[in-house]
Amino acid sequence: MDHYKLFIDGEFVDAESGATFESIDPGTELPFATVSQAGTAEAEAAIEAARRAFDRGDWSGLTPAARAEKVYDFADQVTQQTLSLAITEAMDAGQVIGLSKYWGMLGSQLLRNLAYYAATSFPWEEEIPYAGNVFAPGRDFIRREPVGVCVGIIPWNFPASMAFWKIAQAIIMGNTIVLKPASATPLTALIIAEAAKAAGIPKGVINVLAGPGGELGKILCTHPDVDKIAFTGSTEVGREIMKMASDTVKKVTLELGGKSANIILDDADMDLAVNGAVFGTFFHQGQVCESGTRVLVSSKIYDEFIDKMKRRAEALGVGYQLFPTSHMGPLVNGIQLATVERYVKLGQKEGAELLTGGKRVEAEGITGGFYYAPTIFTNVKNNMRIAQEEIFGPVVCVIKYDSDDEAVAIANDSIYGLGGGVFSSSTARAEGIARQIRTGTVWINNYHSFGDFCPFGGYKQSGVGRELGHSGLSEYTQIKRIHVNSYAATESHFTMAILSDDIKIDFVQYNCPTNVISGHGCLSSIYKEIVNLNCRRALILTDPGVRDAGLTQLVQDALVDFCVGVFDDIAQDTDLDIVDAAAAMARELKADCIVSVGGGSVIDTAKAVCVTLRNGGRANDHIALYRLQEPQTPHIVIPTTSGTGSEVTNVAVIKSKAAGRKVYIVDTRIMPNTAILDPRFTMTLPPALTATTAMDAMTHAVEALTSTMAQPICDGQALQAIRLIRENLPKVVANGRDEKARGNLQIAATMAGWAFTIAQVGLAHAMAHTVGILHNVPHGAACGILLPKVMRFNVDYAADKLAMAAQALGVNTAGMDDREAALAAADAIEMLMKEAGHPMRLQDVGVPEEGLDMAAFHAIADVPALFNARPVNDPQEVLELYKQVY
Numbered sequence: 076m077d078h079y080k081l082f083i084d085g086e087f088v089d090a091e092s093g094a095t096f097e098s099i100d101p102g103t104e105l106p107f108a109t110v111s112q113a114g115t116a117e118a119e120a121a122i123e124a125a126r127r128a129f130d131r132g133d134w135s136g137l138t139p140a141a142r143a144e145k146v147y148d149f150a151d152q153v154t155q156q157t158l159s160l161a162i163t164e165a166m167d168a169g170q171v172i173g174l175s176k177y178w179g180m181l182g183s184q185l186l187r188n189l190a191y192y193a194a195t196s197f198p199w200e201e202e203i204p205y206a207g208n209v210f211a212p213g214r215d216f217i218r219r220e221p222v223g224v225c226v227g228i229i230p231w232n233f234p235a236s237m238a239f240w241k242i243a244q245a246i247i248m249g250n251t252i253v254l255k256p257a258s259a260t261p262l263t264a265l266i267i268a269e270a271a272k273a274a275g276i277p278k279g280v281i282n283v284l285a286g287p288g289g290e291l292g293k294i295l296c297t298h299p300d301v302d303k304i305a306f307t308g309s310t311e312v313g314r315e316i317m318k319m320a321s322d323t324v325k326k327v328t329l330e331l332g333g334k335s336a337n338i339i340l341d342d343a344d345m346d347l348a349v350n351g352a353v354f355g356t357f358f359h360q361g362q363v364c365e366s367g368t369r370v371l372v373s374s375k376i377y378d379e380f381i382d383k384m385k386r387r388a389e390a391l392g393v394g395y396q397l398f399p400t401s402h403m404g405p406l407v408n409g410i411q412l413a414t415v416e417r418y419v420k421l422g423q424k425e426g427a428e429l430l431t432g433g434k435r436v437e438a439e440g441i442t443g444g445f446y447y448a449p450t451i452f453t454n455v456k457n458n459m460r461i462a463q464e465e466i467f468g469p470v471v472c473v474i475k476y477d478s479d480d481e482a483v484a485i486a487n488d489s490i491y492g493l494g495g496g497v498f499s500s501s502t503a504r505a506e507g508i509a510r511q512i513r514t515g516t517v518w519i520n521n522y523h524s525f526g527d528f529c530p531f532g533g534y535k536q537s538g539v540g541r542e543l544g545h546s547g548l549s550e551y552t553q554i555k556r557i558h559v560n561s562y563a564a565t566e567s568h569f570t571m572a573i574l575s576d577d578i579k580i581d582f583v584q585y586n587c588p589t590n591v592i593s594g595h596g597c598l599s600s601i602y603k604e605i606v607n608l609n610c611r612r613a614l615i616l617t618d619p620g621v622r623d624a625g626l627t628q629l630v631q632d633a634l635v636d637f638c639v640g641v642f643d644d645i646a647q648d649t650d651l652d653i654v655d656a657a658a659a660m661a662r663e664l665k666a667d668c669i670v671s672v673g674g675g676s677v678i679d680t681a682k683a684v685c686v687t688l689r690n691g692g693r694a695n696d697h698i699a700l701y702r703l704q705e706p707q708t709p710h711i712v713i714p715t716t717s718g719t720g721s722e723v724t725n726v727a728v729i730k731s732k733a734a735g736r737k738v739y740i741v742d743t744r745i746m747p748n749t750a751i752l753d754p755r756f757t758m759t760l761p762p763a764l765t766a767t768t769a770m771d772a773m774t775h776a777v778e779a780l781t782s783t784m785a786q787p788i789c790d791g792q793a794l795q796a797i798r799l800i801r802e803n804l805p806k807v808v809a810n811g812r813d814e815k816a817r818g819n820l821q822i823a824a825t826m827a828g829w830a831f832t833i834a835q836v837g838l839a840h841a842m843a844h845t846v847g848i849l850h851n852v853p854h855g856a857a858c859g860i861l862l863p864k865v866m867r868f869n870v871d872y873a874a875d876k877l878a879m880a881a882q883a884l885g886v887n888t889a890g891m892d893d894r895e896a897a898l899a900a901a902d903a904i905e906m907l908m909k910e911a912g913h914p915m916r917l918q919d920v921g922v923p924e925e926g927l928d929m930a931a932f933h934a935i936a937d938v939p940a941l942f943n944a945r946p947v948n949d950p951q952e953v954l955e956l957y958k959q960v961y
């Protein structure tokens with residue numbers, strides 16, 4: 076009798092205790108080999124060897140391509156073992172030779188296929204193109220790395236195949252493995268180990284133990300040096316393994332039991348379907364986890380179907396597995412035979428009808444052996460135990476159904492979800508059903524068909540994770556994210572600054588892709604701009620106020636034949652529905668660019684429209700920070716107010732009814748392509764709007780100047796904007812026809828826009844957004860009212876910057892310290908507002924006093940509050956500010 080040894084740390088060894096056990100041929104019940112029986116010492120030695128090998132790095136540290144070279148050698152050695160694998164598998168597991176002869180070929184192909192994929196296509200490293208976090212500037216990428224020491228525990232039905240799956244996936248991905256085959260069928264795994272040794276796979280990378288599952292399983296599943304367990308077997312044992320693995324929180328993948336439905340539709344090709352049902356159940360004596368053991372047959376074809384299925388099953392040859400004419404061999408052992416006999420009795424007791432089989436069979440020319448006839452139960456109800464529990468033998472339940480929906484419901488009425496089939500002559504109908512079945516695999520007009528690149532695994536209690544293909548290989552890796560900070564200096568550190576009370580963020584990302592054209596009559600450059608953008612079909616976006624002021628017509632005239640339409644239905648402080656309506660019109664008219672003519676409401680709508688057009692779907696799909704990767708739909712802006720600066724900023728602010736607040740798209744990609752600052756477009760702006768929109772720009776400038784992210788580029792722009800507003804706003808208030816002053820206010824707004832694109836804004840904006848959304852206060856008016864109070868609130872955190880603002884505001888700061896000058900700046904802004912007739916209190920713009928506490932709470936969570944010079948975390952302080960200006 077042949078003797079097989081354990082494979083530990085690259086050597087074939089006997090157990091320290093000297094214990095052995097016999098392998099029994101289930102076709103004759105005679106022993107044909109002895110095997111060393113591993114105990115605790117061997118299990119620990121194998122785990123230690125695998126740990127050492129992994130940590131040594133002579134396998135885990137190789138490149139996937141270098142590992143693949145070795146795996147190809149391994150595959151060649153496996154091919155050389157084809158005959159030995161075929162005979163041994165047949166004698167150990169009872170597989171007919173017609174099946175077991177394939178393992179040499181299939182195993183070596185699996186090794187080659189997966190190793191090639193891992194070496195050439197598997198995404199070991201991937202750039203993350205967008206962090207989705209404005210506070211994490213830098214490069215992010217992920218690496219997939221081996222998990223470490225893996226344990227593979229495999230069943231007795233397909234010992235060679237399962238050994239190949241576990242070994243191949245683990246080692247190809249750089250792991251090491253301790254494999255424990257079922258004690259009934261340990262031999263072929265040890266032959267595979269021989270092939271690995273002959274191929275020079277480093278010692279300890281593959282270890283194979285033979286012995287009792289209970290004792291060895293306990294050590295393997297609880298040992299702290301084991302990182303992952305991949306188990307194939309019964310759901311019952313799977314549950315135990317998950318429990319054992321939980322103490323040391325191992326990664327676990329489980330491929331467990333099933334009670335799969337094979338649905339035969341009324342339009343199925345009858346002979347194909349009958350063969351599918353027979354093959355789906357009786358292949359390898361039904362000892363297959365994903366067998367189609369519930370055959371659901373349409374009542375329209377039921378009688379003919381079961382008649383043919385019966386005849387087909389009775390024609391199957393049950394015999395000794397090494398005889399080439401045998402279709403079916405023995406069950407694996409006496410225990411399994413007893414289980415099958417018990418279930419057949421139970422089925423009869425439950426009222427199912429035994430159509431054929433239901434008895435043991437003697438194999439011709441052989442004494443002994445665990446042979447059982449292919450058995451069909453009809454008249455089965457899905458709630459019977461024979462239809463709910465896994466029998467794991469040649470027993471099939473046929474269930475009649477009336478409609479496709481009923482078939483799907485029966486198929487899904489199971490604790491399992493592993494496989495299943497649909498037989499139909501309509502692929503569309505079969506696919507429709509396949510989509511509704513909650514299992515890991517569905518075959519259409521086929522059964523038991525596997526592919527090295529096709530994932531296999533279960534829904535529900537059929538398992539966790541997947542085997543094979545990309546998904547299977549991924550299960551043998553860990554994901555590591557690596558972040559490389561772009562601004563590696565303390566002062567540039569936004570995230571760590573959260574622990575600081577005096578935040579200064581000293582990094583700059585100055586990106587000004589917008590082509591800014593300014594001056595009287597510069598509208599006429601629009602035609603050339605459209606051509607430069609390679610566009611021909613402009614849709615104008617505007618609002619009724621701007622249209623009624625005659626400004627839209629000016630643009631239409633300038634565009635001549637490049638204008639395909641006008642959308643003028645934009646409300647003040649636009650919302651997502653308006654964006655969707657404008658995008659729908661743009662799609663209908665096949666617009667290839669957007670020209671926005673108006674204030675911030677129009678421009679922001681247009682920005683969101685451009686993103687929606689480029690990326691499809693609805694505006695709400697695109698509310699995100701830094702996610703866009705390509706240029707958006709071209710956008711030309713003609714601002715008509717004195718305020719937002721949105722023509723050059725990377726922000727779109729939109730009201731969302733669903734979110735109950737303003738939401739943002741922030742992205743460099745939404746900065747408009749061209750801004751045309753033609754002062755003629757602001758000449759019609761009424762005095763009140765001139766004042767409030769100019770104060771919006773002023774707020775941008777002051778808040779950017781004092782922001783935690785301020786730096787000299789934005790300081791320069793902010794200070795010049797402050798200067799221009801202070802000089803020109805009184806002139807425009809005095810004379811709305813002063814075109815020079817109007818033009819300067821427009822430029823101030825654009826410069827303030829640049830400044831805040833770099834440095835963001837602060838608390839005044841957060842507070843303005845909040846009362847804006849709660850009480851419909853125009854944005855500029857709210858900003859203006861709140862700005863001086865917020866400046867005073869910030870005084871001890873930004874005195875130097877506010878002192879600079881004081882000078883830009885024309886305050887004579889001689890003899891003042893920074894703090895005094897900062898407070899004088901706030902006073903100067905209040906004076907400017909009064910001079911411009913700007914509202915000074917929230918009640919002037921219709922804010923009710925009750926509910927301010929709610930506004931305060933929302934304000935501290937609004938994004939701009941994060942950049943405020945003074946940290947704001949206390950809603951009480953914010954409420955105090957609201958009250959001061961109420």
Ligand SMILES: NC(=O)c1ccc[n+]([C@@H]2O[C@H](COP(=O)([O-])OP(=O)(O)OC[C@H]3O[C@@H](n4cnc5c(N)ncnc54)[C@H](O)[C@@H]3O)[C@@H](O)[C@H]2O)c1
Binds near residue numbers: 676679728768
């Ligand atoms: N994206 C950004 O960078 C940014 C910056 C600041 C503000 N915003 C947003 O901008 C919006 C406010 O924009 P806004 O203050 O420009 O106001 P707005 O666009 O809402 O316009 C206000 C009113 O002014 C009228 N109007 C505009 N120009 C006119 C003209 N020349 N003649 C006559 N009437 C005219 C409009 O018809 C409208 O009724 C807010 O939603 C705010 O959140 C965005």
